Amino acid sequence: MTGIPTRQMEREHFLDVLRGFALLGIFIANLAHLSMYKFIGKLLPNGIYSSFDGSMEFLHTMLIEGKFYTIFSLLFGWGLALQMQRLSDQDLNPLVLIKRRIWAMLLLGLIHLFLVWPGDIVAFYAMMAFVLLLFRNSSGKKLLWWGACLVLSPIILYFAKMQWQWLNAPAFLLRETGIWVDVHLNHLSENDPGPNPANTKTWIEIWSLNLGGAPFRYAYLLFVSRIPKVLGVFLIGFYLGRNGRYKKILSDKPLLLKLAMAGYILGLPANYMLAHFSSYGEYFQLKMNGWYQTISYAFGVVPLGIAYASTLALAFQSTALRKFLMLLQPVGKMAFSNYMMQSLVAIFTFYGVGLGKGGTLGPTAWTLYALAVFLFQILFSYTWLRFFHFGPVEWLWRSMTYRKWQPFRKTGTVVEA
Numbered sequence: 001m002t003g004i005p006t007r008q009m010e011r012e013h014f015l016d017v018l019r020g021f022a023l024l025g026i027f028i029a030n031l032a033h034l035s036m037y038k039f040i041g042k043l044l045p046n047g048i049y050s051s052f053d054g055s056m057e058f059l060h061t062m063l064i065e066g067k068f069y070t071i072f073s074l075l076f077g078w079g080l081a082l083q084m085q086r087l088s089d090q091d092l093n094p095l096v097l098i099k100r101r102i103w104a105m106l107l108l109g110l111i112h113l114f115l116v117w118p119g120d121i122v123a124f125y126a127m128m129a130f131v132l133l134l135f136r137n138s139s140g141k142k143l144l145w146w147g148a149c150l151v152l153s154p155i156i157l158y159f160a161k162m163q164w165q166w167l168n169a170p171a172f173l174l175r176e177t178g179i180w181v182d183v184h185l186n187h188l189s190e191n192d193p194g195p196n197p198a199n200t201k202t203w204i205e206i207w208s209l210n211l212g213g214a215p216f217r218y219a220y221l222l223f224v225s226r227i228p229k230v231l232g233v234f235l236i237g238f239y240l241g242r243n244g245r246y247k248k249i250l251s252d253k254p255l256l257l258k259l260a261m262a263g264y265i266l267g268l269p270a271n272y273m274l275a276h277f278s279s280y281g282e283y284f285q286l287k288m289n290g291w292y293q294t295i296s297y298a299f300g301v302v303p304l305g306i307a308y309a310s311t312l313a314l315a316f317q318s319t320a321l322r323k324f325l326m327l328l329q330p331v332g333k334m335a336f337s338n339y340m341m342q343s344l345v346a347i348f349t350f351y352g353v354g355l356g357k358g359g360t361l362g363p364t365a366w367t368l369y370a371l372a373v374f375l376f377q378i379l380f381s382y383t384w385l386r387f388f389h390f391g392p393v394e395w396l397w398r399s400m401t402y403r404k405w406q407p408f409r410k411t412g413t414v415v416e417a
Contacts, residue, residue, distance in 0.1 A: 014316050019075055019335045020328030024374050025068025027342045031366040034346040036358035049362035056363035061275035070305030073230050077237025102129045104400035117343040118213030132234045143239040150232030151302050154225035158294040162286045174219035181212035197351045198358030256310045263307025270300025330381035334391030338377050345373055
């Protein structure tokens with residue numbers, strides 16, 4: 001027995017299920033770059049492509065891109081609020097331990113960023129978490145107000161960047177840093193489209209490419225206003241997690257149904273327009289089409305992400321559906337480990353250091369590939385958690401937070417950690 005009330009345990013399981021669901025969507029979205037489909041920009045003779053690829057790419061933009069990191073961001077703020085409350089209930093100093101936890105997360109994220117894949121989001125989330133802590137004593141009304149304003153702020157920011165180019169200086173400086181690294185370390189010309197990871201033969205080469213890729217990554221995050229987007233959703237999640245608000249929401253079927261319907265009614269048309277405008281490009285050229293993309297994104301991505309989460313919460317209340325959805329629970333409980341595993345598996349598949357299949361899968365094929373890898377992760381996570389309390393990265397993260405090795409392997413009677 002765990003000593004945890006059944007309803008509370010179900011809510012915690014739902015958070016893991018939602019986290020696992022978000023992880024699948026994030027992997028599909030990341031594969032556009034991890035598979036090097038976006039990077040190579042042409043069809044290869046030995047590739048696996050489909051006549052449906054164009055439609056699939058449109059659907060990815062409409063239904064996947066941005067929606068699942070929105071759910072992950074919501075869960076991050078939500079989880080941080082819960083952790084602070086639990087630490088406070090245990091008469092521990094929540095701020096000290098949470099800051100230590102975030103520093104550990106930042107370190108692990110930087111390792112992933114520089115040694116594995118520069119598309120890492122963990123280090124960025126850790127940086128934003130420090131900003132989130134500044135709002136820890138804010139009222140619920142203030143959290144929601146700031147959250148909404150930050151989510152919508154890219155509309156104004158993009159228009160301002162169109163008028164005043166100097167606002168893009170930080171992003172351009174990071175981009176130039178990435179170019180300098182590629183020219184001097186990776187021996188590319190300034191006009192080269194970039195290093196090709198498919199040609200790498202050693203991890204040393206990958207690390208060299210990542211040194212240049214990291215500044216490009218953060219230039220991108222700045223340019224697309226990812227800071228206010230993520231921080232805004234963090235604040236909304238923090239609002240939900242504080243003072244047990246989420247308990248009422250998760251048990252209120254009519255409210256969940258309203259949230260889902262409102263999210264779909266607003267989110268689907270807006271994301272259709274986002275996919276439509278995105279097909280014309282021009283976002284990085286600071287043209288009106290890019291502004292239309294920004295407006296569509298601001299009004300579509302977060303509502304659709306909330307609609308997905310609300311739909312899953314409704315489904316989880318059905319006994320039959322809950323049994324099926326619980327397949328995602330082990331994956332979500334090991335989300336940090338599985339996120340890093342996805343990067344490593346994709347690098348082995350697509351980079352020259354592994355199978356070298358970069359650019360050979362179209363959107364339809366890489367979606368099926370993602371589902372296959374995720375199915376393996378379900379089986380792996382279930383098996384792993386039969387013998388261990390945490391995923392390997394979660395265990396290391398927890399040990400770094402508490403500054404002592406945490407119980408890892410399950411022995412005898414298992415007490416839920």
